[in-house]
Amino acid sequence: xxxxxxxxxxxxxxxxxxxxxxxxxxxxxxxxxxxxxxxxxxxxxxxxxxxxxxxxxxxxxxxxxxxxxxxxxxxxxxxxxxxxxxxxxxxxxxxxxxxxxxxxxxxxxxxxxxxxxxxxxxxxxxxxxxxxxxxxxxxxxxxxxxxxxxxxxxxxxxxxxxxxxxxxxxxxxxxxxxxxxxxxxxxxxxxxxxxxxxxxxxxxxxxxxxxxxxxxxxxxxxxxxxxxxxxxxxxxxxxxxxxxxxxxxxxxxxxxxxxxxxxxxxxxxxxxxxxxxxxxxxxxxxxxxxxxxxxxxxxxxxxxxxxxxxxxxxx
Numbered sequence: 001x002x003x004x005x006x007x008x009x010x011x012x013x014x015x016x017x018x019x020x021x022x023x024x025x026x027x028x029x030x031x032x033x034x035x036x037x038x039x040x041x042x043x044x045x046x047x048x049x050x051x052x053x054x055x056x057x058x059x060x061x062x063x064x065x066x067x068x069x070x071x072x073x074x075x076x077x078x079x080x081x082x083x084x085x086x087x088x089x090x091x092x093x094x095x096x097x098x099x100x101x102x103x104x105x106x107x108x109x110x111x112x113x114x115x116x117x118x119x120x121x122x123x124x125x126x127x128x129x130x131x132x133x134x135x136x137x138x139x140x141x142x143x144x145x146x147x148x149x150x151x152x153x154x155x156x157x158x159x160x161x162x163x164x165x166x167x168x169x170x171x172x173x174x175x176x177x178x179x180x181x182x183x184x185x186x187x188x189x190x191x192x193x194x195x196x197x198x199x200x201x202x203x204x205x206x207x208x209x210x211x212x213x214x215x216x217x218x219x220x221x222x223x224x225x226x227x228x229x230x231x232x233x234x235x236x237x238x239x240x241x242x243x244x245x246x247x248x249x250x251x252x253x254x255x256x257x258x259x260x261x262x263x264x265x266x267x268x269x270x271x272x273x274x275x276x277x278x279x280x281x282x283x284x285x286x287x288x289x290x291x292x293x294x295x296x297x298x299x300x301x302x303x304x305x306x307x308x309x310x311x312x313x314x315x
Contacts (some may be wrong), residue, residue, distance in 0.1 A: 003299075013206075018292065019288045019289040019290075019291060019292065020105055020109070020290070020292060020293075022289065023101060023105065023258075023289035024101035024105065025098060026097050026100055026101070027097050027098065027100055027101030027104070027255065028094040028095065028096075028097035028098035028100075028101060029094065029097070030097065030251055030253070030254075030255075030291070031093055031094065031096060031097025031100060031189060031292070032090045032091070032093035032094040032097055033182065034193075034244075034247045034248060034251060035089075035090060035093055035189075035193040035196075035197070036090045037044070038197060038240065038243045038244060038247070039086060039090075039196075039200070040195050041243070042197055042201050042236060042239070042240055043079070043200075046201055046204050046205065046234060046236070049205075049232060050204075050208060053208055053229075056225060057211075058069055062248040064236075074207065074211050079204050079207075082200045082203060082204070085196075085200070086096055086200065089196050093189065093193070094120050096189065097186075099147070100185060100255075102181075103269045104255060104259055105259075105289070105290070107134050107137055107138050107141075108259070108262070108263075108266075108293045108294075109289050109293055110126075110127070110128070110138075111137075111141055111266070111296075111297055112292065112293030112294070112295075112297060113293075113295060113296070114126045114127075114145065115186070115296040115299065115300035116296045116299075116300075118145070118300065119299075119300060119303055120147070120150060124152070126141070126142055126145045126146075128142050130143075131309050132259075134175055134176060134178055134259070134263045135175055135177050135178070136166075136169070136173060136262075136263065136265070136267055137265075137266060137267050138264040140166055140267050140270060140271070141178070141266075141267075143166075144165070144270040144271075144273075144274065147274060148300075148304055151308055152287070152304065152306065152307075153307060155308060156308050156309075157278065157304065157305075157308050157309055157312065159276075160272060160274055162275070166267075166271060167271075169264075169267070171264070172260050172261055172264040173261075173264070176258070179252075179256065182252060182255075182256065186248050186249075186252050188253070189248060190244045190245060190248045193244050193248075194240055194241050194244045196238055197240050197244075198236075198237050201233075201236055201237075201240070205233050208226075257289075258287075259290070261284075261287075262284050262287045262290050265282060265283075265284050266282050266284075266294065266297070267290045269281060269282045269297075269301075273293060273301060278299075278301075278304075278305040278309050279305065281298045281301060281302075282294040282297055282298055
């Protein structure tokens with residue numbers, strides 16, 4: 001039997017239990033939720049617009065039936081037909097969002113997994129993916145873990161100089177590569193979301209136009225009326241694009257802030273350790289979704305300090 005695909009390091013059994021899994025799910029909900037809320041808002045504006053048009057329809061002889069209102073039945077029926085596509089689209093956005101959450105945590109997971117494995121096997125290789133995020137953290141961690149491996153081979157923590165490009169960093173830096181990759185993903189999501197909302201809104205609007213052409217006796221008046229209303233549809237399009245761009249941009253900065261400080265904190269701990277502060281450990285406040293990975297790193301640092309530090313007990 002074929003095995004189901006899953007993200008490396010992501011165990012479905014830990015859903016809602018592990019902090020990192022909850023973080024990944026929350027990112028998925030945020031990515032899909034923004035588009036879903038905007039869709040509902042635009043649909044609500046269309047509903048108000050539809051009620052105004054109904055007054056025009058009635059004034060021009062639209063039939064009234066005791067058993068129900070054919071205008072609302074027709075237009076709402078058209079809207080209901082879009083609901084399966086609406087939910088399917090946002091389910092896809094949710095899974096794309098969980099993938100983004102997984103990508104955000106991947107460098108921290110790699111550090112934790114390596115720290116756990118290298119305790120048992122010194123020859124374990126620390127792998128940095130080609131498209132890994134947080135270049136500052138991933139590049140320095142590669143340099144740092146190689147330094148620890150050489151120290152363990154020699155039986156003591158060796159002295160080593162820190163490259164100048166790392167020694168001058170004293171605060172979180174803006175990772176342009178990460179922002180580029182992350183930004184491209186959000187741009188694709190924003191474009192697809194805006195396109196979907198606009199297409200669904202346009203379908204509902206044109207269903208009203210179609211109804212008018214089928215039922216109203218004075219086609220000339222109906223044609224003039226709807227042609228002069230096209231600016232309303234244009235403004236809905238602009239409003240949709242505005243909301244999508246603004247809220248997904250804010251989401252991007254929000255998600256980046258969720259981990260940029262933690263990346264700098266881990267980098268600072270590694271650098272302090274190399275400078276001779278062997279008691280330096282990672283202590284992050286407000287990053288519960290990274291705690292499991294930083295604990296593994298701290299455990300590895302405990303092991304190195306205890307067994308290879310200069311103050312270790314001689315046999």
